[in-house]
Amino acid sequence: MxxxxxxxxxxxxxxxxxxxxxxxxxxxxxxxxxxxxxxxxxxxxxxxxxxxxxxxxxxxxxxxxxxxxxxxxKLLGYLPQEFGFYPEFTVQEYLLYIAALKGIRPVVARRRVKELIAKVGLTKAAGKKMKKLSGGMKRRAGIAQAMLN
Ligand SMILES: Nc1ncnc2c1ncn2[C@@H]1O[C@H](COP(=O)(O)OP(=O)(O)O)[C@@H](O)[C@H]1O
Ligand SMILES: [Mg+2]
Incomplete structure (x- = not known):
């Protein structure tokens, strides 16, 4: 690149x-x-x-x-200082939602989300609501969304 x-x-x-x-x-x-x-x-x-x-x-x-x-x-990922999310979504739901907005096919999205959750160390928190995450965990979820595509 x-x-x-x-x-x-x-x-x-x-x-x-x-x-x-x-x-x-x-x-x-x-x-x-x-x-x-x-x-x-x-x-x-x-x-x-x-x-x-x-x-x-x-x-x-x-x-x-x-x-x-x-x-x-389609190639661009971006994590601003403050990023918006639905607080009731779990980490996994949040990432699948962003993947859908980015137009990533569901089959690909499910695999990619799983990989990225592991990569940023959120596997145990994958089912946690976004609003329940610590600052650092939120940041990790943000990094994962920036890397989706
Ligand atoms: N939309 C805008 N209209 C007018 N001036 C702007 C606008 N956006 C930024 N500037 C000016 O351009 C300069 C650079 O701003 P910015 O890129 O935000 O700097 P930095 O992020 O490095 O602090 C500043 O003087 C700022 O006031
Ligand atoms: Mg600035």
Whole structure:
């Protein structure tokens, strides 16, 4: 997987929040550090296709992510700081629900959910209601949903 930012710029009126960013990311873990107001959230919002750049491009394996549209979002997983869920859903129900929203076929979803619950160490809590989870366990459920696709 290759994610490439080229001359990526975002302006809000006459204010430039992201200024000609060029960067290539391949498989691995990346951290985005910067002072308050540096443009991190603006960049993440463009990366999630929620915000259109003023100029420049973001490509995924050579294809513009805004042109890929749904094909790109099929690959995308995202865990925001605060995430919404139905508190009465169990961990398993929550993940199956997100999988359905992502358009993952039920047979595939059931297998994937089981694997991910084990991967994030929630096997014992799979039948627990989301509202009963500790902060850290909620976080793990959030990580699992981000990895569904
Ligand atoms: N929708 C917006 N309209 C106008 N200015 C914005 C908007 N979103 C962010 N900004 C401005 O862009 C700059 C970068 O913001 P942001 O990306 O949230 O920074 P960070 O996440 O790095 O703290 C800030 O000065 C912020 O006020
Ligand atoms: Mg921010």
């Amino acid at each position: 290759k994610l490439k930012f080229e001359n990526l710029t975002k302006e809000f009126g006459d204010f430039t929040a992201v200024d000609h960013l060029s960067l290539t990311m391949t498989n691995g873990v990346y951290g985005l550090l910067g002072v308050n107001g540096a443009g991190k959230t603006t960049l993440m919002r463009m990366l999630c296709t929620l915000l259109k750049p003023t100029s420049g491009t973001i490509t995924c394996n050579g294809r513009d992510i805004f042109e890929m549209d749904g094909d790109y979002r």
